[in-house]
Amino acid sequence: MVWALATESTLLYLIHPLIVSLFALRIIWVRRPPGVALAWILIVTIMPIVGISAYLLIGERPTGxxxxxxxxxxxxxxxxxxxxxxxxxxxxxxxxxxxxxxxxxxxxxxxxxxxxxxxxxxxxxxxxxxxxxxxxxxxxxxxxxxxxxxxxxxxxxxxxxxxxxxxxxxxxxxxxxxxxxxxxxxxxxxxxxxxxxxxxxxxxxxxxxxxxxxxxxxxxxxxxxxxxxxxxxxxxxxxxxxxxxxxxxxxxxxxxxxxxxxxxxxxxxxxxxxxxxxxxxxxxxxxxxxxxxxxxxxxxxxxxxxxxxxIQAVPSGPSYKVTNISHLLLSAVLDARKEVVLTTPYFVPDDALFQALQTAACRGVDVTLIVPERVDSKLVRYASRSYMADLLAAGVKIQQFTGGLLHTKSLVVDSEFTLFGSVNLDMRSLRLNYEITLMIYDAGFSGQVRALQQQYLARSTPINPDTWADRPLLERLKENATQLMAPLL
CATH class of the missing domain: 3.30.870.10 (Endonuclease Chain A)
Structure with a gap:
């Protein structure tokens, strides 16, 4: 009995690195974004059977x-x-x-x-x-x-x-x-x-x-x-x-x-x-x-x-050769000269958009992010909060809407250009969902959306960088741990 258990343990010990290595080769072959690739490798390393099963179901973007x-x-x-x-x-x-x-x-x-x-x-x-x-x-x-x-x-x-x-x-x-x-x-x-x-x-x-x-x-x-x-x-x-x-x-x-x-x-x-x-x-x-x-x-x-x-109508989704809406959001933020105001219910950005928002704020653009105080997903809430400290340090103003679950998706650049539609600022909308966005090239309409955003701001509470830095250690640990899963959410 003891010999059988020892043999089984030895076999598992030998097979585990082989499974992880073969899985890593697959990840390298399909050229996943680094954050996504590392998250999947981590999951498969810790929980091989669960991780590989999940990857077979949702790991890649085949449309069938x-x-x-x-x-x-x-x-x-x-x-x-x-x-x-x-x-x-x-x-x-x-x-x-x-x-x-x-x-x-x-x-x-x-x-x-x-x-x-x-x-x-x-x-x-x-x-x-x-x-x-x-x-x-x-x-x-x-x-x-x-x-x-x-x-x-x-x-x-x-x-x-x-x-x-x-x-x-x-x-x-x-x-x-x-x-x-x-x-x-x-x-x-x-x-x-x-x-x-x-x-x-x-x-x-x-x-x-x-x-x-x-x-x-x-x-x-x-x-x-x-x-x-x-x-x-x-x-x-x-x-x-x-x-x-x-x-x-x-x-x-x-x-x-x-x-x-x-x-x-x-x-x-x-x-x-x-x-x-x-x-x-x-x-x-x-x-x-x-x-x-x-x-x-x-x-x-x-x-x-x-x-x-x-107006320009822009569909997006996994059937396109490139993540087109991600490119458009990135370009809009980098094109801003004075101001960027964004509203989104779920904020779990990819690395490019995350860096673009910080870069814009650091070069003097007034960047304001409005998100709901509470969302209907604990995982998304923790993942979203894990990005806040770096954004605040870069000078991004973050406001938490207290009047319900703010579900409006909008981005206004310099009060002249607006992106408006169904896209959340999260990995799912950027890469997996079929979405629709209107690009409106008009200062008058952009002013109307800004007025709506101001109404949201009137019902929001700003996040204070100093107070945010004093959050309990356990909360920060939960957030940072969840961020490792962010590319998969």
């Missing part, structure tokens, strides 16, 4: 063979659509302030739609106003309603949006709903899918999880976009999921979620519709449908200007 094939099939038509926008709105980049023209070029190079002028844009920060505005637009629809969300949580005013879709379908409006399977799990288990389907609304689960296919693709790649597009002329996007805050996560202990959305009228709404069409084609497998949409777009006249705003 079927998804990859569909994306490759749609790519030529998508490129033609981008060229069509360029042809219809020629030399729009020249209308942008010279300092930010390179941002537009970078965004389009990395897979974004071209910037388009002639848009109407309205910022809304009250959930009920937003939801009722969506309902009014759906009720006024003449041809189509396209809905895409990470979360649809039944209850309250969110149910009225469903009723509006049923009314629209009854009028003969083509209604489609694309929802993340995991994020909208409560919706998919409710009576709503049957009700909408029976009314003629088409529904698809995005990023559906197939247990038998997990070895070919990650289970945690999620569709995090928020888009409501009506008649290719009106669209809503931003941070609010299809939820009534009074009925959503009331037991999370963080208060009501605080969000903002924009209502777009004009060519940029057509760009958002195009992004929805691409997502629908990939998730449904109807690649021909996107080609038909392209042919339809070619026949339509160039839309008349609805307003004065110049």
């Amino acid at each position: 063979r079927t998804r990859k094939e569909r994306i490759e099939a749609i790519a030529p038509a998508y490129a033609e659509m981008t060229a069509l926008f360029d042809a219809r709105f020629p030399q729009t980049t020249r209308l942008i302030t010279p300092h930010f023209q390179a941002m537009a070029v970078l965004a389009e190079h990395h897979g974004g739609m071209p910037p388009v002028a002639g848009n109407q844009l309205a910022l809304h920060a009250d959930a009920q106003t937003i939801l009722h505005g969506m309902i009014a637009d759906i009720d006024a629809a003449r041809s189509r309603c396209d809905i895409e969300f990470y979360i649809w949580n039944p209850g309250g005013t969110a149910d009225l949006v469903g009723e509006a879709l049923i009314r629209a379908a009854a009028r003969g409006i083509a209604c489609r709903v694309l929802l993340d399977e995991l994020g909208s799990a409560t919706f998919w288990k409710s009576a709503w899918p049957d009700r909408l389907g029976q009314a003629g609304v088409k529904l698809i689960k995005a990023c559906a999880i197939h247990p038998l296919r997990l070895q070919f693709g990650r289970a945690d790649l999620r569709l995090h976009r928020k888009i409501v597009a009506v008649d290719q002329h009106i669209a809503w996007t931003g941070s609010l999921n299809l939820v009534d805050p009074a009925f959503f996560k009331q037991d999370a202990g963080v208060g009501e979620w605080v969000d903002a959305m924009v209502r777009v009228v004009g060519p940029a709404a057509s760009a958002l519709t195009t992004i929805f069409e691409g997502d629908w084609a990939v998730e449904s497998g109807n690649i021909q449908g996107f080609t038909e949409f392209l042919n339809q777009m070619r026949k339509l006249p160039v839309p008349a200007a609805a307003g004065e705003y110049l």
